[in-house]
Amino acid sequence: MVLRIVCDVFFLVSLVFALAGTKGIIKMPDTFSRMQASTCVSTLGVLGVVIGGILYAAIAMHSASAAIKIGVIGLMIMVTNPIGSHVLARGAYKAGIRPDKPMETDDLGRDFDE
Amino acid sequence: MQKTKTPAVVATFVVCYAFWILLTWSFAAQELIVGAVVSLLVALFAARFFIHAKAGWLANPAKFFACLGFWLFTFPVELIKANVNMAKICFGGCKAINPGIVKVPTAMKSDYGLAAVSNSITLTPGTITMEVAEDPNEQRNYLYVHWINVEETDPQKAGEAIKGTLEKGLRRVWE
């Protein structure tokens, strides 16, 4: 019973952060800010489910393989997400996508665009 | 094209074989033998793409425990702080933002160190590394970071605010 409550707390935290990230993706005004919000989904939004799932699979279901697989899923998402995020942000900037409102400072544009 | 080195092949083989065992999850002899053969072929073919530096750098105990301490204690604290900030911005109507791209210097020299620090910056919500540039005159590397709430435009202070604790932890592993 205690285990169920602990797992539910982890899932609930994860749901709250995933909801925050999704709301950010829908409401944010420009492309790069939406990317920042989507990082929220793929860090704590996934990590809460992974930790709760490992606890549930290992203790309630006695299944070591399921626990290890859930851990590897979390590790893969955490390792691969920054690479995709970085490549997408750089590609969007090089393709000429700029926010409607001018940015506070733009050192990349200052150094690379002539 | 680099030459294939033996430690790189061994490291790639271990990772591939662990993944095979994880996916099949049966310990019959024939499955293990087929997995070993396939992993060896893949490692011989692909090791030169994956590992460019020394393969066994994590075998040093001091570096191993510094690495473990960083990923288990220092980094999650920063991650949770940044996530809470981002969630506050999102639930507050996405109005309190001030985006901008700042240029920050980094003390990292090696490829692995640069990759680790830039990916750690990208993984904390609120900052995304967009480009890595090298200054040939001063022998320093610079990161261009998209920051959702620009508080400082001075490179040194902005670098301290973005990656102060992260870089301190990572310099114990690489450097």
Added chain:
Amino acid sequence: MTDLLLFAIFFAVLAAMNLYRLAKGPNAADRMVAGDAMDNTICCAMILFSLYSGRGVYLDIALLAALFGIVDTILVGRYLEKGRGL
């Protein structure tokens, strides 16, 4: 037991909310951000449903979705950067 199914449904609803940005987004990078977030959320929903139903197949599918979710992001990013494929 029911709470796992309930959380899985919540995550699926979150993934469906991303469809708005996927349909509306003014440019390709916006659509790709929404697709990436959908991928991660669906992974979470699949982990929870696998724990609810006790079947290991969903975990394998979630693992492959997590692995190959990166490929399309990098492909679109490189395409935007250079104007052609990889």
